[in-house]
Amino acid sequence: MERTFKPWPALWALVTGFFMILVDSTIVSIANPAILEDLQTDITAVLWVTSAYLLAYAVPLLITGRLGDRFGPKRVYLVGLVVFTSASLWCGFSGDIGMLIAARAVQGLGAAMMTPQTMAVITRIFPPNQRGAAMGLWGSVAGVAMLVGPLLGGVLVDTLGWEWIFFVNVPVGIVAFVAAWRLVPNLETHAHRFDWLGVALSGIGMFLVVFGIQEGESYDWGTIAGPITVWGIIVTGLVVLVGFVVWQALNRAEPLLPLGLFRDRNFSLSNVAISLVGFSITAMPLPLAFFYQIARGLDPTQAALMLMPMAVISGAMAPFIGRLSDKVDPKWVAFAGFTIVAIALSWTSLWLEPDTELWMLLLPNALLGVGITGVFAPLGSSATRNLPRSQAGAGSGVYNMTRQVGSVLGSAAITALLNARLAAELPGFSGGFGGEAAGSGGSGGLPPQLVEGFSAAMSQSLWLPVIGFAVGALVVLFFAKPKVTVAWGAGGSAPAAADADAPAEAVRPE
Template identity: 45%
Template structure:
C-alpha cells in the first residue's frame, strides 16, 4: 500500500468532498430552473415536480443499503460506482428532450448520490482517530452546508446566463475530476467480518422508506386522500411505518444486521439523530423565506441567491472551527447554541418580513442562519459518528443521513401544508377588508379569487379578470398585490412557529449528551489495515 495514501487523509477527504458537493447541490439547484424546464420541455407542473421529488426519493431510500454495501464490498468501490452513475446521469439530464426522460435521469442521479454519501462519512471514521475526527467532520459539514444553500445562487446564475441544461452539464467535468482524485488518493476500506447481506431486511427497509417518503412528498398532491382505489396517503404512510418497525424487529434477531442495534444504545448517536431530524425539518423553513423574497418582494432567482449567499459564507467559515471545538468540548453547548441560533434566524426572518421592505434588512437574519448551520452540521455529525467503530461506520453514516432526509421530507409535507392553509385564511381575511374599497358588484368576486390562492403562483389571484374597465382592473391588481403580500407574511409567521418548536425540542434533548470519552488507544482491524505503513493516521 502506498504510504502517502495513509499519511494524507486530508487529501482523501478533499477528493471525497468533491463528489459530496455535487450530490447535495443537486438537491436544491433544480428548483430555480423549474419555470425554464416547464417552458422548454412542454410539461405540466406535476411532472416537473417529480423531477425534484424523484431525485429526493431515489436518493433517500437506498442510503441504508448503500452503507451496508460499502462495508461489505469496499467503500471506495461503492463511492466510485456511485460517482460514475451520478456523472453519466447528469449528462443524460442535460440531454433530455422530454419530462419523462429527465425524471428517469434524475432518479439515476439520486441512486448514484445514495451510493456515495455514506462512504464519505464512513471514510472519516476510518482515516482519522476519534480525537481528530471533529475537524474532518467540520470540513465535510462545511461542504454540505454550503452546497445546500448555494444551490439557488448557482442555479439562478446558470439559468440566467446559460440555460437550465447547464445545471446538469457542469457536473460532468467536476465528476471526472472527482473520479480521478478518488482513484489516486482514496484508499480502499471495508469491513472484513461482513459476510452476507440480509435480503428480508433490504426489502423491508427499502419498501418502508419508499412508502413513508412518497406519502410525505405526494400527500398534498392527493389532498392527503385517495391515491388509487383502496390506496390512500394515510394507508401508505401507516404501511411504511409498519414496514420500518418490522425491519427493526428483524434486525434484533439477525446475526448480522444491516443496522446494528448497538448504535441505538449509544446515547450521543441517538440524540444526534434527533437533532439531524429537526435540522432537516428546519431547513425546509427556508422555503417560505425564499418564496417571500421572490413572490412578495419580486426578486429574481439570481437576486434571491445573492441575498442568501452570506449564509453560505458563514457556514463554510464556521463549520471546521465548530468540528474542531466539538472534539475538545464534546459538542453539547455548540449544538444548543446552533439550534437556538437557527430558531433566532428563522424567527428573525419572520419578524422582519414585510411587504415593500428594503431587502437588505433581512440579511442579518440570513447571517444568523448561516452561523447556525455552520455550528450544527459539523457538530451533530461529530457527535453522531466520532466514537463509532470503523467497522460500523457505513451503517452509522447511512442511518444518520437517512434520518436527516426523513426530517426534510416530513418538513416539506408539514410546512407546505401549513403554509398553504394559513395563506388561504390570512388572504381571505385581508381580501375581505380590501374589497370594501371596490365597487359592490365585484367585491364578492375579488374575495372569492383568494379562495384557491397558491404560495408559488400569486399572479392567478393578484391579476384582475378580463373584461373589467382599465381603471378598475388597475385598482384590483394594486389591492391584490397588497392582499397577497400581507397575507403571505402573516401565513409565513404562523408556519415558521412549527420548525422553531421542533428545533427547541432538539435543543432540550441536546442537554442529554454525554461528554465524549477520550479516544481509545486500541486500533480496530480495519484501521490497522489502513495504517500499517504509518504510526499516526492523521497529521
C-alpha cells in the same frame, strides 16, 4: 508493497464529490419557478423533482454503507460518482417533468452510493483526537453545500437556463473522480451479508409515507381511487416501517439496521438531531425562494443573493468550529448552533412581508450562517466517536440515512404546508401559480391584490423549520459527556495514548 497516503488530501478528494451531491439537494429550490413554467407543470409535480432525488438518496443508504465495508469505500464511491454524473446529463436533457423526476431518482441512487463512504473514511483514517477537525471539514462542506445550492442555482438559471444546474455536475464529477482515484486509499474490507427483505420494507414504507404526505393536499386528504385514501397510504407506510424495525430486531444473521449501534446514547441522539437538521434545511429554502421571486419580483440570481450572507459566514467559521468540537463538549456547540438558527428563522418569518426592505432580511440571514456552522461538526463527531472499525460503513450509513430521511419528510411536509397555507390565505388560487405568477422564469408578475396573502403563506410555512431546529436544540442537551476513545486511524496516524497498542487501519496496495 503498501503505498503511504495522507489523510487530509484523501478527505479533500472525497468531499469534492460530497459537496456536489449535497448541492443537488437544494439547488433545485431556486429553479422551481423556472422549471414549473418551462415544463408546463404545477407546484406539486415540480416539487417531486426534489423529493424523488431525496427519496432515492435516503432509502439505499443503509445497504450502500455496507457495500463500502464489503468492497471498499473507494470502489463504491467511484461507482456512485459515475452513476451520479451520468444521471446529471440525463436531467439536463429531460424534456418533460416525468423524465426529469425519473432522472433525479437515478441521480439520488448515485448519491446514496457515495455519501456513506466519505464519513466511513473519516472514521477509519483519522484518530479520535483529529476526528473533530476532520468532521469539521465534512460538516462545513455539508452545511455550505446545502446553503450554496440556491445561490449557484440562481446564477445558472438566469445566465444559462435551469438545465445547467445539472450540466455543471459533469466537469465537477470528472475532477472528483480523478482526485478520488489518485488520493483515496484502498482500505481493509469486511465481509457482510445483505438484508434484502429489510431493503424492500424500508423502501416501500418510506415511499408510501412520503407520497401520502406530499400528495395529500392534491386529494383534499381524502379518497385517491376506490377504497384507497391518503390516510390509508400513510398508515400503511408507517405499519411497513414498524415491520422493518421488528424484522431488524428478529434478524439474527446480519440486519440492515444494526440496532446495537443505538445502545450508545450519543449515536442515537445524533441520529435524531441530524434528521431534524435534514428536515429543516430542506424545508427552509422553498418558502424563501417563492417569496423572493413570486411576491417580491426578484430574478433567480437576485433571490439567491439574498441567501449569500448565510453561506459566506457558515463557510468561514466552519474550520474553527470543527477544532472547537475537539476541545470542548460538542453538546454545547450544537445547542448554541440549533438555538441561533431557530432564532434567526423566527426573525426572518416575522419580517417576511411585502413592504419589508430587502436589505433588512440580510441581517437574520447572516445570523443563520453563524448558527448553521455550529450544527454539523459536533453532531458528526459525536455520532462516530465510538464506532468499531467493522461497523464504520454501517454506522455512517445509518447516520446519513437518518439525515436524508429527515430531508425527504421535510420536502413532503413543506409541500403540504405550502399548499395548505396558500389555500387558506388565497382561496381559489392555483397551486401551479399559472402564467401570471410565473412571469419570466417564475419571477414577479403576481397581481398586487394577491401579494399580501401569498407573503403571509410563505411566512407561516417558514415556522416549520423553526420548530425543527428548536426541537433539535432540546435533543442535544441530553448528549452524554464524550468518552476517551480508541484510536484506529491509518496512514501512520498515531494512536491515542488511551490505547497505544491499537492497530492502524490496513491500507491495501494499489
